[in-house]
Amino acid sequence: MTANDRARETAAIGPGVSFVMPVLNERAYLEHAVASVLAQDLDEPAELVLALGPSSDGTTELAERIAAADPRVSIVHNPAAHIPVGLNAAIRASSYPTIVRVDAHSELSPGYARRAIATLRRTGAANVGGIMRADGRTPFQAAVARAYNSPAGLGGGAYHVGAGEGEAESAYLGVMRRDVLDAVGLFDESVRRGEDWELNLRIRQAGHLVWFDPELAVTYWPRESWIRLARQFRATGAWRGELVRRYGRRNGIRFFAPPALALNVALALVVGVLQLTGVLSGLASLIASAVYLPLVAYALLVIVMALLPAKPSDPPRSIRERLWTLAVLPTMHLAWGLGFLTGVVRGAGDTVDASRLGTQNTPLP
Known part of the structure; x- marks a missing residue:
């Protein structure tokens, strides 16, 4: 398939955007994450599907209040609490041909979805992502954010430190075509961490483009304590070893x-x-x-x-x-x-x- 063929195919996708967000114990972050989604300026219908895990910090009650207050927000339950399981459940429950993955620990910048969809259609890509801009509100969290945003911290991947626009190995979060997701089989539910990298590998193996656009930015809030950071990175490392x-x-x-x-x-x-x-x-x-x-x-x-x-x-x-x-x-x-x-x-x-x-x-x- 040529670049022109991809662009024509992607441009023919109908209107409508489904945001999907896995949620587990995110009471402190959920309202801000949801607000950044619902504030996106779009000229087409949109919805947000929350994949709600069994939380213990009041997140469940907060998510239910948010969904009751806005008809654009709905909930599917994710009793397994695993991210790829929740993402797949939310995608299957959603309605529209463009899927935007959102993390409850993140906030979309204004205009994020509009630009990402334009880039998706302009390039003919199957998945588009941008910069993960880590930030912190405490000295510890700011130190973690500094490491996230540095080549010395997480290895210099394009979505951490930036690069020119173009083809990419993977995409942070991602704005994706539903037809391609259906064709490659959605997220692999046996991969608990690194599921985005594994999905993008299959997307590229199927002959589709994964695209990096440095003008797209998402604010990410790192873990707030040393022990939580260590646990997060140990699990992420273990799953990278599994992927190897x-x-x-x-x-x-x-x-x-x-x-x-x-x-x-x-x-x-x-x-x-x-x-x-x-x-x-x-x-x-x-x-x-x-x-x-x-x-x-x-x-x-x-x-x-x-x-x-x-x-x-x-x-x-x-x-x-x-x-x-x-x-x-x-x-x-x-x-x-x-x-x-x-x-x-x-x-x-x-x-x-x-x-x-x-x-x-x-x-x-």
Whole structure:
């Protein structure tokens, strides 16, 4: 299929947009996320389907009040609480030919849907995504956001740090054609994390385009505590390891950096113990000390990240945010890396993102 064929096919899609949002324990974020969806300026009918998991923080009651107050909002239940299961349930319950995935921890920028749909039709793509612009309202969350928005934090993917418009490996959230989703079989419900990457792989294998548009922006609010961040990244790493087991080299090289760091730390600990106990000495000890060099370089990187702003024009960062950066980056990388190694060796199994369970969040201002 040529680019012109794709564009004609996509342009022929009828009007109507279905926003789908998986929700679990998001009382602090849900109203803002829903408001950003309902405020989208569209010249065609739209709806929002919430895939509601069994929440314990009052999210269920809040979602029901929101749905009762606006006929554009409806609810489907997701008792399994898994994201791809909820997404598929919401897609099946929705009505329109264009599907816009939304996260309850995110907020769409004004004009997001209008531009994304225009890009979808202009390019003939099957899925269009943009920038995930992480933000924080506490020093800890701001430190995590700084890492998310940096190549040193999450590996420099286009939707984290930006790139020119064009074909992409995957798309953050995504504005998708329903006919293509139906053709490739929706989200794989056996993939609990990284489900978007896996779906986009199948979309590309079917001969369709996945497209990155840097003018699209979504605000993302990271986890609010160290333990929740560690749990999130361990689960994400485990599922990336599972995806490596399933798809091998189709996974980008950047995914292997955190497990390499984790292995380097483990090896350095072993060498350190052997040196302290005298098992390694002399020339052998000197040669083995080379294992520390990557860790010294990594420590310098973390310190630079903590001290310097992302851009010269950025406002000064607080001392607490800078101190948190020293903990946030190693936590993200090592938790992800250890999870990855577990996932590669024995599979992800029933690993879930425990940071989403039983949470008590501070409401957004």
